[in-house]
Every structure is written in structure tokens, then in C-alpha cells.
Amino acid sequence: KAGVTQTPRYLIKTRGQQVTLSCSPISGHRSVSWYQQTPGQGLQFLFEYFSETQRNKGNFPGRFSGRQFSNSRSEMNVSTLELGDSALYLCASGPGTGTYNEQFFGPGTRLTVL
Amino acid sequence: AQSVTQLDSQVPVFEEAPVELRCNYSSSVSVYLFWYVQYPNQGLQLLLKYLSGSTLVESINGFEAEFNKSQTSFHLRKPSVHISDTAEYFCAVTRSGGYQKVTFGIGTKLQVIP
Numbered sequence: 001k002a003g004v005t006q007t008p009r010y011l012i013k014t015r016g017q018q019v020t021l022s023c024s025p026i027s028g029h030r031s032v033s034w035y036q037q038t039p040g041q042g043l044q045f046l047f048e049y050f051s052e053t054q055r056n057k058g059n060f061p062g063r064f065s066g067r068q069f070s071n072s073r074s075e076m077n078v079s080t081l082e083l084g085d086s087a088l089y090l091c092a093s094g095p096g097t098g099t100y101n102e103q104f105f106g107p108g109t110r111l112t113v114l
Numbered sequence: 115a116q117s118v119t120q121l122d123s124q125v126p127v128f129e130e131a132p133v134e135l136r137c138n139y140s141s142s143v144s145v146y147l148f149w150y151v152q153y154p155n156q157g158l159q160l161l162l163k164y165l166s167g168s169t170l171v172e173s174i175n176g177f178e179a180e181f182n183k184s185q186t187s188f189h190l191r192k193p194s195v196h197i198s199d200t201a202e203y204f205c206a207v208t209r210s211g212g213y214q215k216v217t218f219g220i221g222t223k224l225q226v227i228p
Contacts, residue, residue: 042204043204056215100146104160
């Protein structure tokens with residue numbers, strides 16, 4: 001099975017712009033979670049989508065949004081970028097049901113805001 | 115709500131020496147515990163997990179972790195490290211009893227010195 005893929009891998013934007021990141025989960029997985037990773041903060045949970053519905057949400061401002069399509073692919077959007085949004089954005093997919101939250105991570109998208 | 119504390123942000127250790135990466139968690143309910151590893155420019159990979167049963171769990175590459183409920187700890191150990199173990203290690207916790215959100219620690223960078 002192919003793993004989780006994220007595009008693009010690297011992105012450079014300027015303050016005030018918006019950005020869209022894409023995540024393709026492992027075939028058959030219905031859950032996609034997004035995390036922001038920064039030095040000193042670790043992984044901060046953004047949100048999780050399951051069967052096109054947002055199931056869980058972290059404590060991020062409304063500038064961060066996401067969606068999931070019927071094929072389970074997910075996109076994350078950040079509007080009005082700030083310098084502090086520079087981070088590695090990780091996507092993780094999983095079956096979405098079961099004994100525990102089994103997650104498989106993609107390589108991430110490195111976003112730099114200038 | 116649960117939380118995870120990784121006390122050491124960086125741990126340097128000489129090759130073939132033993133290592134322990136510390137993880138403490140806080141939760142008012144039963145939990146599942148995980149260790150993930152992140153190699154440079156890659157996403158996170160599950161290293162090992164504790165769901166129930168034996169409190170000592172092992173990975174295929176020689177790491178082990180012990181769940182200690184009284185001390186609310188899940189420390190990761192390896193008796194002899196290799197250069198290839200250089201990576202960042204994340205402890206994570208989730209509420210047990212089905213599919214739940216996962217909370218990650220801030221990570222510990224293990225640097226193996228030749």
C-alpha cells in the first residue's frame with residue numbers, strides 16, 4: 001500500500017497570503033488528522049476529519065480550516081498568514097474506528113512565512 | 115483532558131551506551147500510550163504502543179518501554195544505541211476505550227555520538 005502523501009513538500013509565502021495544503025491518505029483510511037509541528041511546541045493538533053465531517057478540533061484560530069472529500073483526501077487552508085504560522089504541517093491517516101486511534105503520518109509540508 | 119510531559123528536549127549519548135527517554139502523562143481516566151520516532155525530513159512512525167496486558171512493550175529494533183501506572187510514566191529505553199537511532203522521539207497518550215484524540219509530547223532529540 002502506498003503511504004500518506006502530502007503536497008507540496010515545501011512552501012514559501014509572505015504575510016497576509018493564504019495557503020492550501022493537501023493530504024492523500026492510505027487507501028481505505030477514512031480519518032485524516034492535521035498537526036502543526038514547531039520546535040519547542042511539539043505536535044499541536046489542528047483537526048480531524050472522518051467521512052467528510054470534522055470530528056475533532058484543536059485550539060487554533062479560525063484562520064485554520066480544513067475539509068475532506070468523498071475519496072478521503074483532505075485539504076487544509078490557512079488564511080492571512082502570520083510569521084508564527086511557519087512550521088511543519090503533518091497529516092496522519094487512519095481507519096477512523098477501532099480499539100485505538102491508529103495513525104500513519106505523511107512526510108509533512110514545510111511552510112515558511114516571510 | 116490528558117497531557118504528556120517529556121522532560122528532556124535533547125539527550126546526547128555515546129554509541130553502544132544505554133539510553134532512557136522519559137515520559138510522564140497526566141489523565142483522570144485509563145489511557146493508551148505510544149512512542150513515535152521521527153527521522154530527519156520524515157513524518158512520524160509508530161515505534162511501540164501500550165494498550166493493555168503486559169506493562170513492558172518492545173519494538174523490533176531493540177527499544178522497550180514500561181507502563182508504570184503508579185508513577186504515570188512510560189519511559190523509553192534501549193540498552194545499546196546505534197548511530198542510526200539518532201532521531202526525535204515523541205511520547206503520546208490517548209484515552210482508552212475506542213477511538214480518541216491523541217495528545218503528543220514536545221519531543222526528545224536523541225543524538226548518538228560516535
